[in-house]
Amino acid sequence: MQDAGDDPFRKAGVIKEMVESISKIPDAITRQIFFQQTARLMDLSEETLITEANKRVRERIKSDSKTRERQERQQESPTPPIDLPSGVSGFNSDDEPDFAELMAVEQVKQPTAPPKRSPLSYQEEEFCRLLVLYGTIIIETEIREEGNHEVSLMEYMVGQTYDLEFETPVYQQFMAIFRAADQQQMYPDTNFFLNHTEELIQQTSIDFVSERHPLSENWAKMHEIYIPHERDLLDKIAHGCILRLKKAFNDQRMNEIKHKLTVVTQANEQEELLIQFMKMKRIDQALAKELGIVVTGH
Numbered sequence: 001m002q003d004a005g006d007d008p009f010r011k012a013g014v015i016k017e018m019v020e021s022i023s024k025i026p027d028a029i030t031r032q033i034f035f036q037q038t039a040r041l042m043d044l045s046e047e048t049l050i051t052e053a054n055k056r057v058r059e060r061i062k063s064d065s066k067t068r069e070r071q072e073r074q075q076e077s078p079t080p081p082i083d084l085p086s087g088v089s090g091f092n093s094d095d096e097p098d099f100a101e102l103m104a105v106e107q108v109k110q111p112t113a114p115p116k117r118s119p120l121s122y123q124e125e126e127f128c129r130l131l132v133l134y135g136t137i138i139i140e141t142e143i144r145e146e147g148n149h150e151v152s153l154m155e156y157m158v159g160q161t162y163d164l165e166f167e168t169p170v171y172q173q174f175m176a177i178f179r180a181a182d183q184q185q186m187y188p189d190t191n192f193f194l195n196h197t198e199e200l201i202q203q204t205s206i207d208f209v210s211e212r213h214p215l216s217e218n219w220a221k222m223h224e225i226y227i228p229h230e231r232d233l234l235d236k237i238a239h240g241c242i243l244r245l246k247k248a249f250n251d252q253r254m255n256e257i258k259h260k261l262t263v264v265t266q267a268n269e270q271e272e273l274l275i276q277f278m279k280m281k282r283i284d285q286a287l288a289k290e291l292g293i294v295v296t297g298h
Contacts, residue, residue, distance in 0.1 A: 015042055016052070023053040046146040120248040124171040127245050129208045130238060131157060131178055136189045139235045154233055160242045164249055170200050177201075240291065247287040254280045 003242050008126050018038055025031040035053075039046040135154035142149045166172045181187050194203035230237055258276045 003258050015049075017043070019052045020056055022049075023056045029054075060222075083297055085105065118167075118252065120245075120252050121128050121168045121171070123241070123245040123248040124166050124168050126241055127157065127161070128171050128174040128204075130234075130241060132174070132193045132205050132236055133190055133209045134231060135178070136187050136230070137234060152179055153238055154187045155182055156243060157238055161245065162247065170204055173198065173201055174204075243287055243291050246289065247284065250280050250287065254284065 012067055016189055022034045022038065035046050035049050037287045038044075042049075085268075127234065131154050135152060137153050139156060140151045140152045142151055159182070166175045168218050176186070190205070190209065193201060194209065196205065253279060257273050257280070259271060261273050261277075262274060
């Protein structure tokens, strides 16, 4: 320990080595004494050292389990129980029940990672966010035979995406509302969504309303710079959103075709898939050009 000096990294390394050694002591009483002495020496809580020892035991068990599985696959025959570190079986469960429980050969449960979102889902989210916040805002006026017609953001964006079917369940619900409203020419405002009876619709709308990047009230005045709000640029933002949404759909379909090409064996089917892929590739290039994106290939 003296070699570690005041270097926290070296000190931590020494502590881990000591804990590793203590965790292999078979006798519970002896192990407990070593934990107490080490805690005083290192000026740490005994609980911290025991927690670290438990972690080391889990890691050894998991490693031994993987070795066992690998040997079973190689030998294709039953193998003896995994060899635990020397002395593990001698732990006294009455003296130290928590530590003894860790010695049981069990699969350590790992936390389940949240499902990975697709690029398409992010574009669907942005589409819905814009319509929840600004759907009723008029973005242009059309001259028609019956007179001038004011086009709302919702009418425009829904009309531009009539052939797209959203894949994320919650955004499917939003799109169903948008399309029903467009058919009736009655466009709901933000409050409609904030007070929606469907809890998921309501909560998602609340998240949309929350300011994502608030600026200081005096920031613009201080720097004498005008920062336009997205409400002032809705026509451009909506157009870009639609292009990115269509590109995300197209990209996903291209990836699906690429996967099918790896499993299809019939020449005529492969040819048909290639024709579809090249068609979508041209669409992808056209959308990327309009968005100002450099396409590197798929």
